[in-house]
Amino acid sequence: MTEVSIEKLTKTFGSARAVDGISVRIANGEFISLLGPSGCGKTTTLKMIAGFEDVSGGAIRFDGQDVVNVPAEKRDIGMVFQNYALFPHMTVEQNLAFGLEMRKVAKPEMRSRISRVLEMVQLTGYAERYPRQLSGGQQQRVALGRALVIEPKILLLDEPLANLDAKLREEMRVFIRDLQRRVGITTVYVTHDQAEAMTMSDRVVVMFGGRIAQIGVPADIYERPENLDVAQFVGQVNLVKGTVREGGSDGRCAVETTFGVIEVHSARMHAPGTAVTLTLRPEAIELGAPGKGAKGTVLSSYYSGSLIDYRIELEGGDIIHTQAFPHNRFADKERVGVYAPADRFWLLGAAA
Amino acid sequence: MSRKVLTVYCLLVYAFLLAPILVVVGASFNAGSFLTFPPQGLSLRWYVTFFNNEVFMRAIRTSLWVAAVSTVISTLIGTAAALYYVQHAGRGKEAIRIAMLSPLLLPEVLTAISLLFFVYSVGIGTQTMFAMIVGHVLITLPFVFINVSASLETFDPAWDMAARSLGAGRFTRFRRIMLPLIKPGVIGGALFAFIISFDIFTISFMLKGIGTSTLPIQLFDYLRTNFTPEAAAVSTVSIVLTLVVVIVSEKVLGLRIHRF
């Protein structure tokens, strides 16, 4: 099993920097997601790890060994592509056998490994089918099996669920995650779907414009975002303006807001009077009769089945979004109390 | 209504294309001594005459041989060119395409005359079949190139990457992944090359050596002085030969496109 370490990895196309000096250590058996908007360099990073793309600068180490000059076919990686890339002229079995043949695995062992993997991806009985005779989800599992049957050092997946419908996508998330845990293989997973990254990963690497904006466990990324870009990319977020009352040298900072004085975490000292912005996730907010929490007025509401989306103007002028169960509906222009627990506010850039 | 019109229109087009062929085939079974249609009585006598005609037999052998050799050569060159064109050509891509297709764009006579100049100026001449084969390769190359490039355009680079990630080197990837997947294009191109080469007149006429007439030239020669149904028999046999080549390659090599 393998630890992957990426150091100051850079890729330039002409004068454009697709990947701009990223560093991350991926522990043995860890599931890491590269998350970011289209064009931020996720695929390019993955291709450099796989060896399909030359490196412009920096190092990639598998268990301490620099692999930058090792060609892709010698890196011992398993890769799953967005369109699966199954060989159309080969049956499922032949697709799975291909990598084993390249490794000159003996016939009997090959057969037992293939049947074991087919069982693992729940496709026993499909060995003789051609890819075109399989559904999208089944093809996806064949692709996964083909990557895993060679028992590679690391598993790389580039938006493997993007072509599946919503329901299947959720099933496959769980399926891939469970499989990865069982096999215990170091995994790098590329996606631009934040929910996917959150539910599957041990840690998420958020990228913007070829750089890493934040690395952390899903809860950190969601609840303690480094900056506004990250906060907005991983979900809906409300911004609450505030003024520092007390800078605090103990890593705490008291901020005065329409919600009252909120004490937030801050590694940095802030002079009293400094204007700051706090983030607040919509689901942290509780709406009620005026009195509890900040005073607000309902601007608009949208019914969306299980929840109602509200847009609310706070007394100080901040506009926030939140959702509430439909059992007590608030009318437009109705005055409401907007409450959120103090520990759900987060000062952007607090860790810096 | 418009469907009917379309059907009739299609039938008319078919009739226009196929009628002359049917007439030739019909005329070849003529029992009479002149090339007429409808035939005056049925007979195979002109086929017998044809198969006993040593000059025609030699011409058919020459044609088959020239077509086979030039097909092999243009399939190899055309496939390699298409590979480069689709996978590696950067800036010069359009230029390569035009260069590869130019034998189709130029009048055949022009190509023939330039080749004639060329082979004499470099001292090869037309004593051997070399010049004629070069000409046939030139004319058939675009057909291989077009067919192979078209099938390469549908080749997903991810297949190649997948094979690489599974540990396959360059040669294995070509042999086990790319070649089987572009095979319909390669075989289709080769078939085109063969049929076109079998049919080439102008180039063969200009570049042939002494005693190396191909079938179309021999037929032309024959028709200048004779007007018997033997000519129709020759044509019919060459149509059948072409069909046989197409059907056999389809059965043996699997021309039928994979359906993914």
Ligand SMILES: Nc1ncnc2c1ncn2[C@@H]1O[C@H](COP(=O)(O)OP(=O)(O)OP(=O)(O)O)[C@@H](O)[C@H]1O
């Ligand atoms: N071969 C190439 N030549 C030039 N520029 C490239 C090349 N490949 C990628 N780029 C550029 O590098 C940047 C990063 O591309 P990359 O494919 O890694 O993005 P991504 O994060 O995977 O996006 P997506 O979510 O859309 O797949 C993009 O701006 C892209 O235009």
Ligand SMILES: [Mg+2]
């Ligand atoms: Mg991508």
